[in-house]
Each structure stands twice: as C-alpha cells, then as structure tokens.
Amino acid sequence: MRARTITLALLALGCGGAAAADSNDQPLTSFPYTPSLNLPSMDRNADPCVDFYQYSCGGWMANNPIPADQASWSVYGKLYHDNQRFLWGILAGLAQQQEGRTDNQQKIGDYFAACMNETAIEQAGARPIAPMLASIAALHSKSALPALLSQLQLSSGDPGFFFSFGSNQDFSDSTQIIAFADAGGLGLPDRDYYTDTDAHARQLRTQYQQHLTRVFGLLGDEPALAARNATTVLRLETLLAQASLKLVERRDPYKLFHKLERPALARLTPHFDWASYLQPLGLADVKVLNIAEPKFYAAFDKLLGSASLGDLKTYLRWHAAHSASPYLSRAFENERFAFFDHTLRGVEQQKPRWQRCVTQVDTLLGEALGREFVARVFGPELKTATLRMTRQIEQAMRQDIESLAWMSAATRQQALAKLDSIVNKIGYPDHWRDYGAVSVHADDYFGNVQRGASFEAQRQLAKIGKPLDRSEWGMTPPTVNAYYNPQMNDINFPAGVLQPPLYDPRLDDAPNYGNTGGTIGHELTHGFDDEGRQFDSAGNLKDWWTAGDAKNFQERTQCIVDQYAQYLVVDDIHINSRLTLGEDVADLGGLILAHMAWAAQTANDKPESRDGLTPEQRFFVGYAQWACANNRPENLRLHAKTDPHSPGRYRVNGLVVNMPEFEHAFACKAAQPMVSNKRCRVW
Ligand SMILES: [Zn+2]
Numbered sequence: 001m002r003a004r005t006i007t008l009a010l011l012a013l014g015c016g017g018a019a020a021a022d023s024n025d026q027p028l029t030s031f032p033y034t035p036s037l038n039l040p041s042m043d044r045n046a047d048p049c050v051d052f053y054q055y056s057c058g059g060w061m062a063n064n065p066i067p068a069d070q071a072s073w074s075v076y077g078k079l080y081h082d083n084q085r086f087l088w089g090i091l092a093g094l095a096q097q098q099e100g101r102t103d104n105q106q107k108i109g110d111y112f113a114a115c116m117n118e119t120a121i122e123q124a125g126a127r128p129i130a131p132m133l134a135s136i137a138a139l140h141s142k143s144a145l146p147a148l149l150s151q152l153q154l155s156s157g158d159p160g161f162f163f164s165f166g167s168n169q170d171f172s173d174s175t176q177i178i179a180f181a182d183a184g185g186l187g188l189p190d191r192d193y194y195t196d197t198d199a200h201a202r203q204l205r206t207q208y209q210q211h212l213t214r215v216f217g218l219l220g221d222e223p224a225l226a227a228r229n230a231t232t233v234l235r236l237e238t239l240l241a242q243a244s245l246k247l248v249e250r251r252d253p254y255k256l257f258h259k260l261e262r263p264a265l266a267r268l269t270p271h272f273d274w275a276s277y278l279q280p281l282g283l284a285d286v287k288v289l290n291i292a293e294p295k296f297y298a299a300f301d302k303l304l305g306s307a308s309l310g311d312l313k314t315y316l317r318w319h320a321a322h323s324a325s326p327y328l329s330r331a332f333e334n335e336r337f338a339f340f341d342h343t344l345r346g347v348e349q350q351k352p353r354w355q356r357c358v359t360q361v362d363t364l365l366g367e368a369l370g371r372e373f374v375a376r377v378f379g380p381e382l383k384t385a386t387l388r389m390t391r392q393i394e395q396a397m398r399q400d401i402e403s404l405a406w407m408s409a410a411t412r413q414q415a416l417a418k419l420d421s422i423v424n425k426i427g428y429p430d431h432w433r434d435y436g437a438v439s440v441h442a443d444d445y446f447g448n449v450q451r452g453a454s455f456e457a458q459r460q461l462a463k464i465g466k467p468l469d470r471s472e473w474g475m476t477p478p479t480v481n482a483y484y485n486p487q488m489n490d491i492n493f494p495a496g497v498l499q500p501p502l503y504d505p506r507l508d509d510a511p512n513y514g515n516t517g518g519t520i521g522h523e524l525t526h527g528f529d530d531e532g533r534q535f536d537s538a539g540n541l542k543d544w545w546t547a548g549d550a551k552n553f554q555e556r557t558q559c560i561v562d563q564y565a566q567y568l569v570v571d572d573i574h575i576n577s578r579l580t581l582g583e584d585v586a587d588l589g590g591l592i593l594a595h596m597a598w599a600a601q602t603a604n605d606k607p608e609s610r611d612g613l614t615p616e617q618r619f620f621v622g623y624a625q626w627a628c629a630n631n632r633p634e635n636l637r638l639h640a641k642t643d644p645h646s647p648g649r650y651r652v653n654g655l656v657v658n659m660p661e662f663e664h665a666f667a668c669k670a671a672q673p674m675v676s677n678k679r680c681r682v683w
Pocket residue numbers: 006007008009522523526583586
C-alpha cells in the first residue's frame with residue numbers, strides 16, 4: 001500500500017531506478033569503492049555556515065552531471081547504478097549458463113535472457129496484448145465488467161484498471177490480513193494533475209491527451225477516432241481524480257480506514273457486482289473489505305452508471321496498452337518514454353536495455369536475485385556491525401524519550417513500549433520467498449512478465465484471512481533505500497543500502513554515524529512522526545497520546561511545517577511542507593539520535609582530526625554527503641507534487657540550522673544563514 005510504507009528518500013529511486021547513459025557501461029564483478037566521506041565531493045571554497053550543502057556537496061554536483069537517461073543523479077542513484085551493474089554481471093552469467101543452475105538461477109537467468117532478446121520482442125510487436133484487447137472487445141455488457149476487471153488486474157498487477165485491490169494488515173488489528181480496495185485508475189502520476197488549473201498543468205494535460213491519441217494510433221485506430229478516444233479517457237480519469245484524496249489527506253490513516261461488510265459495499269456501489277469480481281480471485285467468501293476511499297468508489301459507481309459500454313472499453317484499452325508498453329516493441333516503449341520520462345521528468349534518452357531488464361528481475365523475482373546479491377556482498381561481519389549501530393541508535397532514542405521535557409509520564413511509558421517493540425531487519429529476510437509457482441521460459445518474454453505479475457498479485461491476495469508473517473520484507477535486498485512500517489512496527493535496511501559510500505567499514509566512526517547512523521535514526525523516528533505516532537506498539541491504529549502531549553507534538557511539528565514552507569523547490573514552487581512533514585521530522589530526529597549515539601560511542605576515546613576536519617565536522621559532512629544530488633527542473637516539479645521528501649539541499653541545510661551541535665562544530669555566528677533564530681526540535 002503506497003501510503004502505509006514509509007521510506008527514506010531518494011529522488012531518483014521512487015520513479016523507477018537509475019543509471020548512466022554510458023555506452024561503455026560494463027557489468028561489474030566487484031564493487032567500485034568510494035569512501036563515505038569523499039573530499040573531492042566537497043567545495044571548500046564555500047562557507048559551511050552560509051550554505052552547508054554547497055560546502056559538503058559542491059564538488060559532487062560539479063563532478064557528476066545528470067546522465068542523459070536520468071531525471072536526477074545522486075549519491076544514492078549512483079550506488080544503485082553500481083548495484084545494477086553488479087546484478088547485470090550475475091544475470092548475464094546465469095543467462096548463458098545452461099547446466100547446474102538452481103531453480104531460482106534458472107528463473108532469473110532465463111527472465112533476463114528473454115528480456116534482452118530485442119529481436120524477438122520487436123518481431124512480436126503488439127501481438128502479446130492481442131488476447132487482452134480481445135477480451136476487452138468481447139465485453140458485451142456492463143454486468144460482465146467485474147469479472148473482466150479481476151482478470152486484467154491479476155495478469156498485470158496494475159492499479160490503473162479503475163482501482164487498486166490487494167491485502168493489508170487490518171488497521172485496528174495488525175495480526176489480521178484483510179482485503180484492501182484503494183483508489184486508482186489514473187494514468188498521470190497524481191490526482192492533482194487532472195484538477196490543477198495553472199498554465200503548466202493545462203499544458204501537461206494537452207500533452208497527455210496527445211500521448212493518448214498516439215497510443216490509440218499504435219493500437220490501430222484512425223486519427224479522428226484516436227483523438228476522440230483520448231478525450232474519452234481523459235474525461236473518465238478526471239472524474240476518478242476529482243473523487244480521489246489528495247496526498248496530504250492520505251497521510252491521515254483514519255481517512256483510509258473504512259471496513260465495510262458486503263451488504264454495505266453493495267449499497268455504496270450498486271452498479272458493481274462484487275461477487276462476480278471476487279469469485280475469480282478465489283475470494284468469494286470474503287465478508288469484510290477495507291474501502292480506503294469510499295468517495296472514490298461512489299464516483300466509480302456513478303461513472304459505471306453513466307458512461308456508455310463503449311467508453312468503458314475505450315478506457316480499458318488504453319490501460320491495457322499503457323500497462324504493457326514497457327514490455328512491447330520499441331514503438332510502444334518510445335511513446336511511453338516520450339511522455340512519462342521526457343515530458344514529465346525531463347529525461348533526454350532511454351535507459352540501456354540491460355538496465356531495464358535488471359530492474360524487471362528485481363521487481364518480479366527480487367528475492368531470487370537478492371539471494372545471489374547477498375551471497376556476494378553482505379557477509380556476517382557487516383550484519384553484526386550494522387545491527388550494533390542500530391541498537392546504539394535505539395538506545396539513544398530511549399535516552400531521548402526519557403529526557404523529553406514536553407512529554408508526560410503516561411505518554412512516555414507508551415512511547416518507550418513502542419520503541420522496545422520495534423523489530424530490526426538488517427540486510428535480507430530470514431526466510432526467502434519461494435518462486436516455485438512461477439514458470440519462466442527464455443523464449444516467452446511477455447508470458448514471463450504476466451506470470452511474474454500474477455504470482456505477486458496472487459501472493460498478496462492469498463494472505464487474506466491467514467496469520468500475519470512478521471518476517472516478510474517490503475523491499476528487495478539490492479535496494480538502495482530503507483523503510484519503517486508502522487503496522488509491522490519494524491525498520492528494514494536492505495543489504496544494498498549498507499554499502500560504501502553510505503556505510504563504510506574502512507573509515508572512522510564519525511562519517512558512518514552521520515550517514516548510516518542518520519538513516520537508522522530517520523527510520524526509527526518514523527515510528528513517531530505525524531503518521532507513525534498514530535499506531536501503537538502492536539501496530540494498531542490507536543491513540544495512545546494524552547491530549548496535552550498530542551498538542552505539544554503538533555506545536556513542535558508546526559515549527560517544521562513553517563520552516564520548510566519557506567524553501568523553494570524550483571521556480572516559484574515551494575515545498576508542500578504538510579506533505580513532507582513526516583520525512584522532515586524523521587530527518588531532524590534521525591540526525592539528533594545519530595549524534596547522541598556517536599557521542600556515546602566515542603565518549604572514552606578521543607577521535608582525531610583528519611583531512612583538516614575535526615571529528616565533529618566529519619560527522620556532519622558524512623551526513624550531508626548521502627544527499628548530494630543534481631536534478632532536472634521538470635523532475636523537481638513532479639516531485640514537488642508527489643514526493644513526501646524535501647529536496648536534498650533542504651534535507652541537509654534544513655536540519656543543521658536547528659542543531660546547536662552544528663553551530664559549535666563549525667564555529668558559526670548567530671547571524672549566519674546556517675544558524676536559525678527559531679530552532680525547531682521534536683525528538
Ligand atoms: Zn523516511
């Protein structure tokens with residue numbers, strides 16, 4: 001569920017991976033090493049008390065222009081690219097090897113081989129989606145729509161077919177898995193793209209409509225019909241968008257929690273027969289569903305009543321083509337790229353084929369691939385060291401909660417209980433996923449895609465009514481990211497994020513505590529941000545705060561909302577600081593906790609200055625250098641609308657202005673820009 005998993009932030013990663021457009025790219029057999037505190041990445045001509053981001057990242061920004069196939073480029077994106085090249089080496093080897101492969105190795109090797117066979121994909125053209133289009137063409141009445149929808153959603157795993165359907169922990173009882181029906185059905189990245197009225201938004205809608213027209217052309221429609229169909233799709237999607245919640249509203253879990261029994265659901269959507277929808281999914285007996293956004297479903301039902309059967313089929317044809325376009329011939333891929341990457345994000349050229357194929361294997365067979373990755377790069381020493389650091393940060397949070405002047409004893413006791421219940425997941429899962437049910441063939445690319453997507457959709461649905469598996473991960477091991485899940489009450493650090501230049505066993509403690517320590521603190525703090533604090537130690541949506549403490553919390557977070565609202569993302573667009581609140585709180589809390597843990601770690605020894613930087617200064621520069629990034633303006637515009645994370649510059653400068661420890665480390669003066677005269681602090 002997109003709103004339930006809270007992740008640490010990476011501009012490049014949320015939108016589908018990262019890579020350099022370097023034709024000399026070769027698969028890697030070992031990781032290139034970059035230290036976690038990298039002197040050439042700094043700009044020592046900049047004054048750290050005036051612009052600390054420039055001081056820490058100025059060299060990086062100058063030395064790392066955005067590759068033509070990227071919307072942004074960052075330290076995280078670069079590490080992800082290195083991970084991908086390493087995985088490429090593994091997959092290319094397994095694709096060629098015929099003898100002696102394990103079942104998993106056969107699946108990921110043959111998936112990669114089929115994906116790399118561009119000749120076969122080109123020859124197939126639009127043929128792979130012919131059966132899907134035929135089943136849409138055969139829809140004879142609206143009453144047959146539910147059964148068709150369940151089939152389309154299952155084989156594509158795509159939330160674009162009117163709505164999104166899956167499973168999740170019950171908000172009121174985290175031990176139970178129930179069916180979740182969420183909003184969906186849009187082609188553009190967010191509902192605001194359909195409703196904003198500024199000139200830029202209107203222009204994007206025109207460009208989207210042109211894209212739709214061209215896609216209908218690729219499906220064989222005459223130009224006039226293609227244009228009419230595009231208008232139809234935009235009209236239907238706009239109706240769904242208008243009824244969808246804004247992203248800021250979705251930060252309130254109560255707005256997403258409406259358990260309905262089947263009779264009540266039938267009254268909400270009289271034009272949609274849920275029995276016909278659920279039966280093919282094997283869910284005929286499901287009695288209660290969470291309808292995340294009832295207003296959306298009311299609008300969906302109204303649309304079903306008013307739209308003609310032909311219009312509904314037109315809408316489905318578009319989403320069938322859109323959802324399959326990354327797996328079809330170049331004509332479809334290029335058209336998708338032209339709008340969704342070039343127009344929306346400013347990307348100049350497509351990622352190389354190998355990289356798109358590595359990403360697909362990671363998405364569809366991620367733990368099979370992750371096993372190979374972990375065996376090569378994540379040994380037991382690394383797990384022990386990073387687990388130890390995690391426990392130190394948790395100890396720092398304990399001290400912090402115990403010393404908070406604004407929190408009462410009653411709430412404090414609950415907060416400590418929640419902290420003690422957090423489960424630490426480091427590197428990779430204890431039990432690897434079994435992909436036995438997925439068959440993969442080197443000569444059936446599109447079939448592999450559908451079977452992989454269908455396996456994952458069915459795996460999610462099969463959880464309904466079963467006991468919760470607390471050991472499950474929501475990210476694959478090579479991922480360069482981390483997350484906190486408030487319902488599982490766990491923090492998760494994949495092996496991919498615990499590598500240099502983020503975690504660097506060769507360097508001194510200071511930059512490691514600043515960088516990886518800050519990330520651990522960030523994820524931990526999510527348990528107590530504007531969303532996370534609403535869940536208790538068992539992962540249930542339950543208010544455990546006294547009214548006075550909740551008020552104190554909100555006053556303190558308001559300080560951060562006001563602070564970040566002043567920052568510009570691009571042109572005249574400011575940060576939507578109600579959307580980024582949880583991440584901004586986690587960034588600040590995380591760095592404060594990391595600093596406390598580092599101070600405890602070094603209490604008995606005196607670390608030395610290195611490279612002309614004191615240990616304190618190395619802590620802060622080490623922190624800042626995870627966030628070094630360059631961004632295209634189009635991509636910044638998209639992120640300003642949809643990303644709950646602030647841009648990298650403010651994830652550094654917005655924090656240090658609040659920390660007296662930073663002021664002392666660099667001997668800044670009170671009137672300088674990196675010293676706030678109104679400091680915010682929550683944790
Ligand atoms: Zn986060």
